[in-house]
Amino acid sequence: MPRASVLAIGNEVVQGRVLNTNAQYLGRRLTLLGYDVVLSASVPDRMELIVEILRIATDRFSSDLIVTTGGLGPTYDDITSEALSKYLGEEHVVNEEALEMVRQKYVARGLGLTPERIKMAMMPKSAKPIPNPIGTAPGILVKKGNKLFVSLPGVPSEMQAIWEQSIEPMLRNASQVRISEVTITVKGVMESVAARIVNKIVKEKPKIYVKTQPKGIELGSPVLDIYI
Amino acid sequence: MPRASVLAIGNEVVQGRVLNTNAQYLGRRLTLLGYDVVLSASVPDRMELIVEILRIATDRFSSDLIVTTGGLGPTYDDITSEALSKYLGEEHVVNEEALEMVRQKYVARGLGLTPERIKMAMMPKSAKPIPNPIGTAPGILVKKGNKLFVSLPGVPSEMQAIWEQSIEPMLRNASQVRISEVTITVKGVMESVAARIVNKIVKEKPKIYVKTQPKGIELGSPVLDIYI
Structure with missing residues (x-):
């Protein structure tokens, strides 16, 4: 499985000022596409920490695909694109195709380009911009050796729109895996009792993944979700 | 600031089968306690990945405090405690104090100890168990040099109960920092316009952190949260 x-x-x-629903959305979509999601991480808007987590995802967690969310906007602390350039060792330049995408968004409203708006078109030199159907900042796609880097905006609706329109169709074409899953809810069985049965199944059928998730209270009113 | x-x-x-609300809760509490939260990460229930992320949080992100959630339960894939022992290079042993905590929980219901239940009392040799007021698995506290490791259950209600009863009071005593914050919601101003003003404030007042978060649509009906 690709990582x-x-x-x-x-x-x-x-x-913790916002709940990271993007991580859940992407973790889910990637898993169902057959990816082994080995790391889901967030770091502050600081250059050295962003570069570091890109390096860790790539080298230490051996990821084939790295998807980032957030930090593509017009403000001073939106530096994901610049961090990606830095990590990749590429020049950080205005991408003409991206600039045209951004320009058209503002022109349609009778507005021009400003340094803050041009900034949203700056990308690593080898990047390909991805159209943002509902927002202004384009997504970023970089292929480097056999690794793929995808940077998406942090606003969930924009992130999902780009993902569904451009990224998922591209990844789906490359994937051969099919995943089936089911969740069973059981009441009145403690997880520490179910554990014995689950451990036995998992030993006998190594291709099946079984996970119990306690939803109630182990002692008193146990409710278990069993994910298979 | 401690990290x-x-x-x-x-x-x-x-x-992405569950939304990681624990990360938001802990990120928020730690920030308000004066911690610089440099990394929030999740990894699968796999020994080498858990040990790796503990190493990265400690060495590469120079964290003084590492808080883990999840993987303390009775099932085969609950291996956080064992991974912590492995990372710390400590023996993984039954902690007598923890065993007594677990035993009492089950005894109160007329139940005995099983291997699955005893497992919840296994910890790094130098660990101190932390009482779990509403669940069965105790939390784990390890002080190693000037680093503090805290492992909490993944069930949000149990995690929060242990945090509020034991961890936060302990950390609050050690902290001197006071944080003030306010969020202003502005309608009808595009982020790309606000960016110019925000950039100016931040340059002039380096101790103040200002962040704009778009909530509406940049072009059309812009709504901005400005966090100061």
Whole structure:
């Protein structure tokens, strides 16, 4: 199975001002596409920490696909694209195709380009911009050797729109895996009792993954979700 | 500022079957306690990946405090405690104090100890168990040099109960920092316009952190949260 890492960039995520629903969405989609999601991480908007987590996802977690969310906007602390350039050792340049995408968005409203808006078109030199159907900042796609880097905006609706329109169709074409799954909810059985049975099944059928998740209270009113 | 990392252990988290609300809760609490949360990460229930992320949080992200959630339960894939022992290079042993905590929980219901239940009392040799007021698996506290490791259950209600009863009071005593924050919601101003003003403030007042978060649509009906 190819390995994937999901990286959320933003102080608001690590500091808990927002709930990272992007990580759940991407973890789910990647798993169902047949990816082994080995790491889901978030770091603050700081250059050295973003570069570091890109390096860790790639080298230490051997990811084939690295998807980042957040930090593509117009403000001073949106530096994901620049960090990606730095990590890849590429020049950070205005991408003409991306600039045209951004320009058209603002022109349609009778607005021009400013340094803050041009910034959203800056990318690693070898990057390909990905159209953002509902927002202004384009996504970023970089293929480097056999690794694929995808950077998406942090606003969930924009992230999902780009993912569904451009990224998932591209990845789906490359994947051969089919995943089936089912969740059973059981009441009145303690996890520490179910554990014995689950351990036996998993030993006998190594291709099947079984996970119990306690939803109630182990002692008193146990409710278990059993994910197979 | 002391640095903290928050690590969620569990396939269900990285694969997006559950939303990682623990990361938000802990990121928020740690930030308000004066910690610089440099990394929030989740990895699957696999020994080598858990040990790796513990190493990365400690060495590469220089965390003074490492808080893990998940993987303390009775099933075969609950291996956070064992991974912590492995990472610390300590023997993984039954902690007598923890065993007594677990025993009492089951005895109160007329139940005895089984291997699965005893497993929840196994910890690194130097660990101190932390009482779990509402669940069965105790938390784990290890002080190693000037680093503090805290392992909590993944069930949010249990995690929060242990945090509020034992961990936060302990950390609060050690902290001197006070944080003030306010969020202002602005309608009708595009982020790419606000960016110019924010950039100016941040340059002039380096101790103040200002972040704009788009909530509406940049072009059309812009709504901005400005966090100061």
